[in-house]
Structures are given as C-alpha cells and as structure tokens.
Amino acid sequence: MSTDQYLPLVALVALPILGGLLVGLLPKGNPALPKQVALVVSLLTLALGVVVGMAYQLPQDGGAPFQLGASWEWIPAWGVSFALGVDGIALMLILMTAILVPVCILGGWADADATSGSPRGYFAWILVLEGLVLGVFAATDVFLFYVLFEAMLIPMYFLIGRYGGAQRQYAAVKFFLYSLAGGLLMLAALVGLWVVSADQLGAGTFDYAALVGLDIPVETQKWLFLGFFIAFAIKAPLWPLHTWLPDAASEAPPSSSVLLVGVLDKVGTFGMLRLCLPLFPDASKYFAPAIIVLSIVGIVYGALLAIGQTDLKRLIAYTSVSHFGFIALGIFAMTSQGQSGATLYMVNHGFSIAALFLIVGFMATRRGSRMIEDFGGVQKVAPVLAGSFLVAGLSSLALPGLSSFVSEFLVLAGTFTRYPAAAVVATLGIVLAALYILLMYQRTMTGPVRPGVEGMADLRGREVLAIAPVLALIVALGVFPQVALDIINPSVDQTMTAVGSTDPAPVVAEGK
Template identity: 55%
Template sequence: MSNFPWLTALVVLPLVGAAALWLLPAGARSRSRTVALGFALAEVLLVVAAFTAFDTADAATHQLLETAPWIPALGVSWALGVDGVGLALIAMSVVLVPLVVLAAWREQGSTDEPTDRLRHYLALVLLLEAFIVLVFAARDVFLFYVVFEAMLIPVYFMIGAFGGAQRRYAAVKFLLYSLAGGLIMLVGVIALYLQGPGGPEGFLIENLVGVELDPTTEKWIFLSFFLAFAIKAPMFPVHTWLPDAAQQAPAGTSTLLVGVLDKVGTFGMLTLCLPLFPEASRWAAPVIIVLAVVSILYGALLAIGQKDMMRLVAYTSVSHFGFMVLGIFAFTSTSIAGSSFYMVNHGLSTGALFLLVGFLAARRGSQQIVDFGGLQKVVPVLAGLFLVVGLSALSLPGLSTFVSEFLVIVGTFARHPAAAIVATLGVVLAAVYVLWLYQRVFTGPVRPELAGMSDVWARERWVIGPLVALMLVLGFVPGPALDLVRPPAQESVSQLGIDDVAPTTTTAGTEGSDQ
C-alpha cells in the first residue's frame, strides 16, 4: 500500500464524520456521541497505519507524498507530504480529538436541553481535525494559506456559540487578530509566488526553496509570514487574544486551540520561514530571540497573578511558546529538535491541564481559584492527576516536557548562552505558578460547599489517563520520538547555511559563529 493516499484519507475521514453528524436527525444525542467518537478513533487507527508507511530512518525527507493539480492557472496544487515533525504533530492532534469528544460527552448541556447543540459541536470538532491534518501536511504555500485561514471558521463558532458569558467578544477578538495576520501573510504569499519560478506548480515549497530573492524583498516577505505565525503562536506582544479565548471557550476547545492550532505558528516558522527565507531568518534572529525570552518571562509572571484558572493556563502557554520560538531561532539542531519535541509535549500536558480545569469548573460552576480549596481530601484521584499533569507543565524530570525543554535550553546555550541563562528563569517561575495553583485549589481546609464533590468518573479517567501515560512514556523513552524530529532539525540548520553547534560550553564561543 505504498501508493495509498494516507494524508488525503486522514483529511477526508473526519470530514465524512462531520457530514454524518450534521445529517443525523434531531434528537439523536446519544447517537451523535457514538458517531463522533467512532470517527475520531478510526482516525487514530489510520494515523497508526500511516506510521507503518513512513520510513523513520529518513525522517528529514518528506514522505507519503501526494501531488495533483488544483488550480493550475494560478500554480496551486493539492500537494501533501510530511517529515518527522509534521507526522508527529498530526499524531498528537489525532490522539487529542477523541479525548476532546469524550470530555464533551456532558459538557454541552444536560440531557433536557436541545440535542442539536452537542451534535453541532462535535461536528465542528471533526471539521477542525480535518483542517489540522491538512495544514501540517500541506506542501503548497497557497494551500497552506487557505487552510491556515479556513481553520478560523470552526474555532470561531466553537468559541462564539458554545463558550462562556463573554464568548462573542472572545470569538471576535480571536478572529480579528487571526484575520489581520492572515491577510498580511497573503501579501507575502503573492509576493513570493511572483519572485518564484511560476508555472502550474509555482507554489510548491520545494520549488520555492533556494529561489534567489533581493535581500530587502526577502526581509519584507519573511516579516509578513512571521507576523502571522507570531499571532498564531501566540508570541509577545501579539498574544492578547489568547487569554480571553481560553477563558471563554469550552475546555475541549481550549485544548485544541492551544494544544494544537497554536502549533501552526511555530510549525510555520520552522517549515516555511527558515527554508524559504534563510538570510532574513538570520537577520531577524537576534530580535526574535529577545522577544522569545520576554515571552517566557512575561507569560510566567502573568500566570502567577491570574485569578481564573483558564487564563492562568493560557498565560503558561505564552511562556512555553517562548521556549519553542527560542529553540527554533537559536539555529542549532539540538535546540530545533527540542522545540519540535516541545510542540508535541506541550499539546499533551497543556491539553490535559485544560481538560482537568474543565472538570473542576463543571463540578463547581466556576473557574475562579478563590472558589476552591482543600479538594485533595475530597477528590484524591482528581487531585493526583492534576498534580502529575502540573508537574509535567513545569518540566519535572521523568515527564516528557522535561526532555524537550532541556534540549531547547542546552541547544540555545551553545550559540546564545545569555539568552539560555535568562530563559532558565522561566523554569523557576513555572514551579511557582503550578505549585501555587495546586496549593490554592487542593490543599488547606475543605470549603463546606465542596465537601460533596464527586471524584473523577470512568469517562474522565479515559480522557486523562492516555495523556498521563504518554507523558510518562515519552519522559522515560523519548528516543523514538526524537528519531522523528532530530533529522529534520539537522536539515533546517543545513538550509540556513550555517554550521551546527554542539551543546558544549567549549564550542559555544568559538564554533558558534555564522560561517
């Protein structure tokens, strides 16, 4: 089955699932749950099968390739393919979707409310899954841009129609920020095409890599792409849409928004900005590294001061994305591999954190930290799961996030020791906001109104259990995952035209200069 269109199948299957949900008759609430979960699990099986057709030993090369004319007159192709990073991100996304479906089992109202609400929400989840797979697999710049913008549609409705009291404000703010970045990126896409070879496959990334650009033109096009990706990432100072969106969105939506969609920003920086604009990437790197370090510290400090748990988790992600951007623009294979692995691990840990906060909020009817206290005596299993996931978010050794964050820091230190040292303060601040949150919510005397709170149900254990298991497996046995992301990282450094720098103090000051 070497010629089987794995990636197209991964796109089409959730689209079929979304259509099936919308075609279900009204009143089929329980059936909509089963249909959505069935398609989500089938997608997991399909991505496992796709792994069998992927040669891990050649992870730097794009595989599972598919190319067909789409709009030949404009040079646009249906071109799909993944290297190790793209496949890892698709796998992480596909694993999260059935867990989000399970989490939404009772999230969208009680059984006496309109049945269409849950059905429409689950259909939007599957529609979004199709777009997620497509954006991580797109090898045509115009196709990437179209999906980059199309993803906004389901997310807008998932926030605006199913979120909290200020959901419309949060949805519109998210949409305006994303559209602004996307429209600026569109100018860059058109300019890049005009500078390229043209023809019926003029937007293919492999045809655009290596195109000679005027230095000034390259810088402007790079900035148009980078700004769109920085908004999506989200990166200081264009991150302000995220806390509002995360606070108002359902927990499952926040999981996909922050755990998956925002990775499109860092993924775009790595797979488009670096290979297409190597000179401009090197030119902009010093400023971007400063902004990344600011994001790390700013996000962590703001997280410490939050009163709403969803906003707190959102600000921790601003800090974590700072590490990812720092690793990418440090330009060492170690830091880039760490950043790529961080994208996967952040999706697991932060996704689990959002889901756990959602479980707490559903029981209490509030996301405010002040409304909780002493819960470890009432819900010990939930408290234990929250502690493990929180420790993963602060990069405790033995859990998967530690490996990726360590690689980012030591890889960055090899070329930019000052930035790495300052960024390490983010690790200390992470311990403060995670442990202080746990202390305020779970320790101390039990609030009387919380004494009867129920512990995690079987369905909720199936939601969080797989994520905790993956954190432990990737924490103790990260080798197979690193085999996927390390070769593409080495290829990225090669495309930049600079020497790689080993993560040792002896070479940081001598061999770390650009050649």
C-alpha cells in the first residue's frame, strides 16, 4: 500500500454514486428537482475529472505508467484491495464518461417523463451507473474490476426495463442474461487466475501489477483468456455475440442508449486492452488471427445490416457493431498505431454516437416515430437539427477533419503493417459507412417535407446546450488529435511491452 493516497480519483468514483443515492431519496413532489440535482452532480464530477486530468503526469515528463493511485485492503484473505489508479488509456475514457453524462442528462431531460417510472429513479440510476463505470476504468485490482463490471448491469437493467420503449422488458432481460452469462465465464477465469497466483506467489492476489508479472503456462493462459475475452466480446459487442445490442439500444430511452453504447460497451474493449493482452500475452497472440477475422466480419456485417434498417435507432446500433469491429481490430493487430487508434476510436465513437442517438431521440419525440419512412425534408423545417445530425453522421463515417477519421486511419494503418489483407477488407467498412450515413440523411432530412414533419420544431436551448459541446469536441479532436494521442501513446507502448509485441519493421522495397 502506498503511503500517499490520491483522493480526488476516489472522490470521482464516489461522488456520482452518492449523488445518485441523494437523487433517489429526493421528495416526490417536484419533478424538475431530481434533474437539476443530477445535472449539478454530473458537472461536479466532470470538474473532478478535469482535476484528475490536470494532476496526471505524462510519462515523458516523469510520470509512472499507473499514477494517482489509492488503495486500501478490502478482503485480505483473498488479496483483494480497493485499489484505483489511471494510465493514459483509462484517463481518456474517464474524461469521455465524465463529459458524456452531463450531456446525457441535459439531452435526456424529458426521457423519463412519458414513462411509468419516476424521473428521480431515472437520474439516480444514471449517476450510479456513471460512478460504477468510472470505477471500472480506474480499478487496478482485478477483483474490484469484476465486481464493478457486474454491478454496472443493475442500473442499466433498470434504465432499459423501466424507462424504455414497448419491448423494454424483453430487451432488458436479454441484455442482462447475455451480460451475466459473459460475466460468469469471467468469474470462472478470475477464480482460475487467482489459483494460479496463489500457486506462484504463495498467496493469492488480485493486484493488477502482480498478476501481470505472473508466468502462466500457455495452455492455462488460453482457457483464462477465453473466459475474460468472451465476457468482453459480449459487452463490446463483437460479432457474433452482438445480438442483444440492437434490441437494448433501440428500446432504451435515447440518453440511456448513449450511455449503453457510448460508455458501457467501451468497458468491453477497454477490458481487452487492460486485462486480456497484458495478463495473457501468449494466448492473445494465439487467438489474435481468429479475433481479427471476427472483427472484420463484424465490420462488414454491422455495416450491411445498418444499411437495411428501417428504424433509426436500430440503424445506429448496427453502425456501432461495425465500429466496435474496428476497435477490436486495432487492439488485436498488436501494433502501437493500431492500439492507439483503437483507444482514440473508443473516445471518438463515444462522442459521435452520443450526438446521433440524442438527435434521433429528439426527432422521435417530436414525430412520435423513429421509422425512417416517417421522416423527410427535416432540414427545411429544422435546419439546426439537420445540420448537427449531418456533422455527427460525417464524423461517424470518418470524414477527414472530424475526429473519427484520425482513429480509423490509425487502426487501418496499424493493421496493414501486420495483416494487410484484413486492413483492405476493413476499408470496405468505410465505404459502407458512407452509404448508411448518407442514405439515412438523404431519406430523413432532404427531399420534400413529409406529412407529420411540417410543424417539427428545431433544436431548443437545452438541446443545443447538450449537442454543442459534443460537436465541438468532434471537430477539436479531428483537428488536434495529438493532444489525446500524447496521453494515449505511452500507455499503449506500456501494454505492447507487457505483451512482448513489437511493431513489424517497415519493409523497404529493394531496388526496383
């Protein structure tokens, strides 16, 4: 245990959870009060996130790989600690989460009003979820990671099951059972890992650094890797374990969809990067080609299904299946470019998906439908809404100058140096992305104004406040990606060292 505990990071995890409890206990009478309190709590959390970000020292300035640590013994009998700490990868995702939650609260101001549940409950669960996700990103104890990983399910389950659309119960149960099945496989692997650590170190431990230092036999690694990986692949979700996502994301209220796809699912890809690779380096290399194939299939399959959707939210959910394929591709290409790109992709995808889901949510509330066929000519009646949607969509299809371009380029370039064929096929995903985004835009926003759309109001003050910062970040990260990459790159190199993987040397074509 270190002597100086960095408390702001602990506060960052605790504040939203305590705030959530507070919101849940507010008196019933005033429906606006929980929203206001929740917004204040989430903004305070964001401020704390900025404090943590400022305290983070880049490794080139002498910072340790994991910093700002705080740790207390929790269950010493099993070597479990309540231990937090961040590296560059975790820091980026923590900041993304802290930014997206106030955006979701503003954007989802009215999401709970028309449902049978109470607004108190809705915003309380959102805050609790934020705290748990921040805890997962910051955990440096694998047991703590697992506990928070499982606990995340409960708020999300209530957000979907109580506040969602017509099929909400089906979607919520499907989401929960899929995730729980994955989580239990992870539990078996976790127990196995603990037994290995007990064998090798004399006493079982869950300390991340100690576990990374283990020398696990390859055969054991393979089994343990699968336990963790399948859990993360369900969460991410990776083809063919993605089938819960379209249901859950389309039935959840828009702000919860953002949290589900933009934040919660990142835990899956984060887990691959944080746990699967460094803990099981040999197994990761063994399974990498298979996972690359799955990722490629996911990229193309998700994109093709997105093109065929008639429901706007389902369409966006399928684009995410495609994009998570890119992220997994970048991670398992085992190059520093690919992994940096994948990490940046997680952040960028969070912002673009937030804008897309929220705007579609605004449209659906105004029109009373989320089917593509019910829209048309929206840009004539609601130009700001249409324009924002276009920017978010263009970011999603990786237009140069917008944020996703940088990350997608890095992923493809990083993949190409090791798996050229995979990179070529994955590029198809970009072409298809142009197709599904632009087709969607064309059908809903352009053309003659369809009946039912005539009186559609443009974005209002609160909605502009929610969308504007996200769009600003999309542009800013598109133009100045280096700020983020400076934080991400050293931590990715750290991961690469732990895996014992080096970038392939560039092949110089000899004298032609």
